[in-house]
Amino acid sequence: MSLNIFNDIWSEFDNKGFTEEFIKGWGLELIALITRSIIEIGENADILFKETDPWRQISDLPTKEKLRDWMENIINTVCEYISLSKSSKNRKLVDMAVKLIQDNYSDLDISLNSIAERLYITPSYLSALFKSEMGITFSDYLTEYRIEKAKELLKDVKIKIYEVAEAVGYTDQHYFSKVFKNITSFTPKEYREKIL
Template identity: 35%
Template sequence: MEYEQFDRRLARECAKAFSQSTGLGCTLSDKTGRAFDEYGYGCESCGMCAAAGASHDRCVQAHIYGMTEAERFGGKYIYFCPMGLTCFVSPILGEGGAEAKITVGPFIMVEKQDFIACELTENVRLTEAQKQAAVQVLENIPFVPTERVTQLSVLLFMAVGFMNNVSAENRMMESGHSEELQGQITSYILELKQEEAPPPYPFEKEHVLLQCVARKDRDGARRLLNELLGAILFVDGGDMELVKSRLYELLVLISRTAIENGADAEHTMRLSHEYRYRIGAFTTIDSLCLWLAGVVNHFMDDLFRFSDAKHANIIHRCTQYISANYKERITLEDTARMVYLSPAYLSRIFKQETGVTFNEYLNRVRVNKAKELLRRRELRMTDISLAVGYEDQSYFTKVFKRVAGMLPREYREKILVSRKD
């Protein structure tokens, strides 16, 4: 059984207390997405993927991506699953980074009818039968206002942060993996001592280690790392500061390899910068070597590509933003700024994910809202135009005809006649 670098009992108590106090589902899972415990209506209980005929694996990848983003943004992150439901997460930390996570959700932040119209109809594009099944599932999913979600996310972050501090105190000394690691390093040092002359630094092993990291070969990377640690300690073991310097150089090489093979560059470089200072705090070789082994594992975790989950999350944030603010002036540039992307990049992935351009999607939402208002005879065209975000009525008419295939007045007459029949 693989050693767990977090206190699962304490994590269970944290997830259970948060669920019972907020009424939201909480799932405790490891960094690979394997769920340990679920309290309330969580992702494991949610039938939305099954109703839509979609693979649950996509949700697992979205949750793992959410955890990596939570690490990047300081311990908390709000995101959307592939079905458009909202979750937020805080990572449970080990010495090498996130070892597990508490995920809260799913829930929705918009009214159910808006969710059905926007997510289930426009974005996910379900068949009528699938949509009906999804609507039934939606009855079990709670609604949480946007402003409350932000505060709840902060609350989870504080609870998990407290738990991380409590768990960290004795983590290394209690680790059976520490004894195994030290045994492997000691064994290699004994091999080196049997050689007639002090061997040079094994650059060839360093090169093979980096190849193992690139291939995500954990066993090979662990073995070679231990041998490199043994070589460094054999030569420089009496000088703790020199050992730290050599190990940081090795970390830089590993981080560059991770970036070259698909890890998030900004996230990896930030971690590398943090590790530079963390190395300086260690006072024993044992704790330093155990920490380094965890770091290498973490870099290999970051080699998993979450582009699909990342793009899905970004698009959901954009579509939710449009749904909530269609009455206001919305531009691609402002929306791109909200999701920390360049307008050109957002434009490209928006078209890839939705099949339409950003402006086409915005116009569709506004026209659909206008159709609802056109059912009310007392509303003037100018009022409807302003209500859905168009200051120029003639432009609104032009857009409406292009999207709906008829003029707004023609649509109103058609609807009113059908109501009489």
């Protein structure tokens, strides 16, 4: 429930002159609904009310104004809590995707779809989450990570350029060189000459 909906309901209470007892009863039902909803999304409702007993608190409130303030505060707290919880879960998913990229960048079949499948979410959801949390697309991150790994491998002259390409997930050396140059402004050969 957003505060706008709450304000509309409260206006109805005022217009219809509902008693304090009726509003307290409604408030208790609201708390029960919020508690159930929090448990259903897999969160711990006790965190919201900590050491307090919401049932007693709402019963002890002396005026309609105090009731309104208390309920408004509860709704604000719940909205913030769910938003933070969602944000934390999203970050965890993105961190897991990043770890999967870093552990499997040499795999030719690694893709947005394959990572999303392993995380049990849709590719479009992962794509949106990744861009939102990382400020870069999944595909760009994977490419940049592969090129960073290629730069490390190019320091060893014993490793042929086609072997570097294969080691970072590219079967086509020419395509690898093109991608490498797009990111570093050098071909792999030029880069190797520059750093040695």
